[in-house]
Amino acid sequence: MLAAANLRTQWRSFLAALLATTFGVAVISATLIVYDSSRPVVQPRLEGAAVLVLPMQADNEFGNTADFVPWSANRARQIAADLSAVPGAEAVVTDRSFYAQPFIDGVPVEDEGAQDAGHGWSSAQLTPYRLISGAAPARSDDVVVPSSLGLTAGDSVSINLAAGATSFTVSGTLDGPAIYFTDGVAAQLDPGVRAIGIVASLDAGIDELARAAAERLGDRGRVATGADRAALEPEFVSHRRNLGNQLIIAMSTIGLFTTIFVVGSTFALTTAERRREMGLLRIVGAATGQVRCMVLGEAAAIGLIGGLVGAAIGTVAAPALRILLLNLDVQPPHFRLQISAWPLLVAVGVGVCVAVIGAWAAAGSATRVAPMEALLEAAVERRPMTPLRWIAALVALTGGLGATVLTATAATDSRVNVAVGAAMLLILAAALLAPVVIGPIADTVVRLLASRSSSAATMLVRAELSTGTRRAAATAAPVIAAVGFAVLLSGIVQTMAAAYPAEQAEQLHGLALVTPDGTAGLSDQVVAETGAGPIGTRAGLPTRVFVPGAQGGVTVVDAVGSLDERYAAPGTAVLDESTASLLAVQGGETMSVTFADGRSESVVVSQVLPLDPARGQFVLPRDLVREHDPSALTDAVFVPADRAPTHLTAGARVEDAYSFALDDYMVDARLTNWLAAVLITMAVGYSGLAVVNSMAMSAHRRRPDTVVLKLSGGTDRQLMSTAVGETAAVVLIGAALGLIVTVPPLLAMAAGLSQVTETEVGLHIEWSTVLEVVGGCLVLATAATAVVVRRGLRARTGVSGG
Known part of the structure; x- marks a missing residue:
């Protein structure tokens, strides 16, 4: 009941946590919908196979299940013969795929699936496509081609194969993609077999057919039916899907981390501002468990509301994310969205859990509020660092430093992930240790300012930051995250962009490169x-x-x-x-x-x-x-x-090797830059919510102090400058901490790249991006503070006048 009442009467205090949770759940639900929709689908050319018989799969170097181990031609022939005796099998087709690409007027017809475009004619039985003119290939120099090429039966066409361009005669055209040769030619071009398709007779049951096929097959492979047939897909499709999944996983990870971070800092500030309220509850008999349940109940309610709204927003945003991924070529062209229940349920559950986790530390702090706090007018913090906070901070700091060391020696494929993990831990450590460092830093800065100007505003700023270090730390935490991620992500992109040309200059100097042309x-x-x-x-x-x-x-x-x-x-x-x-x-x-x-x-x-x-x-x-x-x-x-x-x-051209490598790198860099921009925007957006809410809430809670200062002779200008000055100091200190803790992982990454490229790779940061983020946080924070303070002064003026 108390939690519900607090949410109704003090909703402004929880606004940032609600918005952060809503935005986080929206991102997670949208990415989960896309992830669920991007699962492999049965390739159109295999839709006619009721059952696919596949070889066993091998593991790659990372221990993940990967390529099918091909059957030899003799072994596949024996398996096909055994399967032919299965009741209900109308046809058993040995499927082969190999490179084949037509040239029209001497120019290759570009096809990203050309690597697997060639098949034996018997594989046409597995497709929904049919001949629309001509006949099946009968001679070794016959082919059936797609009708979209504009060729007719009897025309001559040049087909580029692995050996080179070869002339064939068009025996027929098909109403679908791919090029079909005689089975004999296909067996020569692709002797290994990775799939055998079974076409079911009209009266056959698929389950019975699959069971019978599995019995005949034994331990020589496995049987796939239904959606499991999607396991056989072209490599370029798998590659695109993997790129897209990496992108949405990165978005979800940043969103999840930042949501917990923002919600945690918001509840920490809320609890710090409500110490007297907590003390009053203790005086009237509230047990520590009840106070804890109140805080966690508030968090759970915010998580549920934000989760439901965020899931709805994520569902609406998922089509836009799909279009974006398709434009970046990181999803297969046939990719379609499928809205199912589990991504939304998981996203809502994550919202509730994230809110509760973020408020857990604040709940613990709330239970330690002594009843006497209600009788104290001063808001001086007696113990800004609790033992649990010290332990968590030191664990995060130790883990971040250890991961930083590992960044320098990590493998190339994992170096970026290790650097991001190190930065996350160091950002967390900086936020937890902020009450310890903000006071001394603020004292030093204000002393320097005081040496030039001994104004009352300067003295008040120093007093506020010295006595309210935990509140200041909670306010600075989102700034630490925003600036930290801006430094980290822009630094990773810029450092790698500097390292790659240095590596290529060493390897490709004085070389020419012959590359495919279409x-x-x-x-x-x-x-x-x-x-x-x-x-x-x-x-x-x-x-x-x-x-x-x-x-x-x-x-x-x-x-x-x-x-x-x-x-x-x-x-x-x-x-x-x-x-x-x-x-x-x-x-x-x-x-x-x-x-x-x-x-x-x-x-x-x-x-x-x-x-x-x-x-x-x-x-x-x-x-x-x-x-x-x-x-x-x-x-x-x-x-x-x-x-x-x-x-x-x-079909080939000569390039300067170094220039070509740089151009090729820029294609990949486009995706990397876009990813960095999205993640930086997400981090800054999250943190901006928390900054605005934190400053507004802090200014709102200190309205009584503002009144006292006003009655003591302070002018509106002095009070405004004091509040804005304190805000600016906290933002700048948070920005400095965000910069300090993310530079070490970047230096470690640069050291690792120097070792790999055998060149000197220095630290590179996109300072314009960092300054924009700092400036954005500063503008948001000071604007929020100014608005709340101005409203407070006007309200008090109106009361006095009456």
Whole structure:
């Protein structure tokens, strides 16, 4: 009852917590809706397969389930024969996918799915597409192409394959995407099999069909039906989804952390301002548990209200987030929103939990208010730091410093995450330790000001900050978070932007680069035209291989076929140290390697060398890779600039290696910059709410003090300057603390990048962004203080006049 009454009568005190919770739940619900909607879906070309039979999957280097281990052609043939006897199976189709891209008038038809656009004609049975003209391919040089190409049966078309451009005759056109060859040609271009589809007869039950297929299959793979068939999707689709998920997870994490932070600081300030109220409750007999329940009840109510409103806002905002992600190319093109109940329920539950967690420390502080507090007119804090606050602050500080050290030595893929974690802990530590440092800092600053001006306003500001350090700390906390995140995120982007060119300058100086021009990669024909092969050139042929893992099972590794005679001895492999450790092998050992065609060979580990991204982590002879992966494409060819080719087949171009790498980096940097801008905006928006509310609430609570000063002869101008001066001092101190605690993780990241790039990488911060954030906090805080103080003075003037 007390909690409900307080919310009705003192709603202004809880406004920032309510708005922060609402905004946080809105962000979380919108991101959860997008996340739930971005789950893999069954590819349209496989919709006709009632059942998909898939091989077992391998684990990647991080221990996550990854690529399917392909069956060899012989093994797939045997499995298909066994499945043909399953009752209800109208057709059993061995599905193959490989690179195929048409050239029209010598220009490649751009298709981001070209890497998997080629199939055998039998796979057309798994699709909803049908022939609209011509006939199925019957000869090895026949193809069926999409009708959208504008070709008709009998036309000649150039299809770019991994070996190079080849002329085919159009035997028919289809009312859907992809290019279909005879099954014999498909088996040559993609001998390994990763899926066998079963088309069900009209009277067959899917569950019965799947059970029978699983019995026939045994331990050779697994059966997928329904939504589980989405496990087989093109790599570019998975890549986009992963990028989008990383983005929305980052948004949710920042939103969750900042919401807890803002709600916690708001309740801390609310409790500090209500000490006399708490003391009165204790005098009239309220137990400590009742006071705690009152504070937590207020928080739970705010969390529930904010959660319900935020979930509704998040549902409305989700379509806008979807459009934004699609414009950034971080979601598959077929991505559609699906509103389900669980994201909204989870978001509301998170809102309640976040509010309660944020108020937990304040509830503990409320129970320690002595009854005598009600009899004291002075609001001097006797113990701004409790033992629990000291412990939490030291734990956060120790964890932040430890994570800062780890940032300098972390792996490249995890360095940014470790730096963000370190900064979060240090921001938390700074907020918890603020009552200890704000007093001395304010005293020093005000003394310097007093040496030049001994005005009453200066003395009052010093007194307020010295006696109300906990209130000042709660007010400064959101500023610490806002400035800290602005420094951190802009610093990460700027430092990495400075490190990347330095690294590329070392690796690519004096090299020319042959890159795809509208194609998914470079064919062997283009590679031959570049003259790649001698030392000084690089033309890696990427593939994936499957090897027994150190902990059992199978591990998939990114491998590369090299022309460099230093690493291309027949029957050998060269590994870097981390890959050798992952696979538990040493130089001179023999290991079994399964290739993309499902066949296995034994290779000798001839060398284990330090990490070199230019060489590759698992290097094999290029001829060996091509033998087992007929559809692999070369990503790029590096040649000395003075030996750059002057004529290339269509679908490739020559670039200055360094300039191209920078341009390519800028494409990725666009997403990174956008992410940083969104996260900074979120952090500042959250903190702005708390700053405005904190200043307004603090000024409102001190109205009696303002009246006393007014009656003592203080002018409106003096009172206004005192309040605004105190506010400005708190904001600037919070900004300084936010800057101080986030610089160490950035320095550690710069040190790690220096080690990786073997160049000197310094600290880079976007100072304009930081100054804008500080200025925004300062304007919001002083404006809120001025408005409340002015209203208080007018109200008192009206009463006196009456």
